[in-house]
Amino acid sequence: LSTSNNLPFSGFRTGVQVADHVDPAKRSEIMRAVGSRDTKPELLVRKMIHRAGFRYRLHSKSLPGTPDIVFPGLRRVIFVHGCYWHGHSGCRKAALPKSRVEFWNAKIAANRVRDENAMMQLRQGGWAPIVVWQCELRDPEEVLRRVTRFLGRVDG
Numbered sequence: 001l002s003t004s005n006n007l008p009f010s011g012f013r014t015g016v017q018v019a020d021h022v023d024p025a026k027r028s029e030i031m032r033a034v035g036s037r038d039t040k041p042e043l044l045v046r047k048m049i050h051r052a053g054f055r056y057r058l059h060s061k062s063l064p065g066t067p068d069i070v071f072p073g074l075r076r077v078i079f080v081h082g083c084y085w086h087g088h089s090g091c092r093k094a095a096l097p098k099s100r101v102e103f104w105n106a107k108i109a110a111n112r113v114r115d116e117n118a119m120m121q122l123r124q125g126g127w128a129p130i131v132v133w134q135c136e137l138r139d140p141e142e143v144l145r146r147v148t149r150f151l152g153r154v155d156g
């Protein structure tokens with residue numbers, strides 16, 4: 001199993017920015033959602049995987065990074081990452097607001113470091129992690145194909 005393609009970090013983001021039209025109320029809503037469970041992209045991925053016949057556990061706190069979807073028998077885990085908050089490299093959805101750029105850059109950078117460390121620790125512990133990015137769910141079938149390959153089944 002090659003995990004080299006699954007590394008979410010190909011270098012730090014180049015600072016793509018968009019106009020900041022998120023009002024303060026909306027922003028605190030975003031902030032509350034940070035790190036929250038059962039986000040919509042995650043639910044979508046879970047549904048697909050479940051429908052494909054895989055069974056899993058959720059949010060294993062005993063594993064580095066608290067992976068969203070855990071396959072204990074296979075020693076594989078899936079993270080479903082929001083592009084913005086986890087700083088998806090080169091992704092439009094990850095564009096930062098123009099105001100308080102340094103604040104957000106620091107936050108996102110810290111998250112990326114934390115994510116990267118979690119992936120490393122998982123690999124060291126004999127687990128294989130992959131990341132499904134929120135933006136990839138525009139093509140759910142491709143995500144399912146990828147996840148199915150990852151889980152070692154080819155008859156999907």
Ligand SMILES: [Zn+2]
Binds near residue numbers: 083088134
């Ligand atoms: Zn993305």
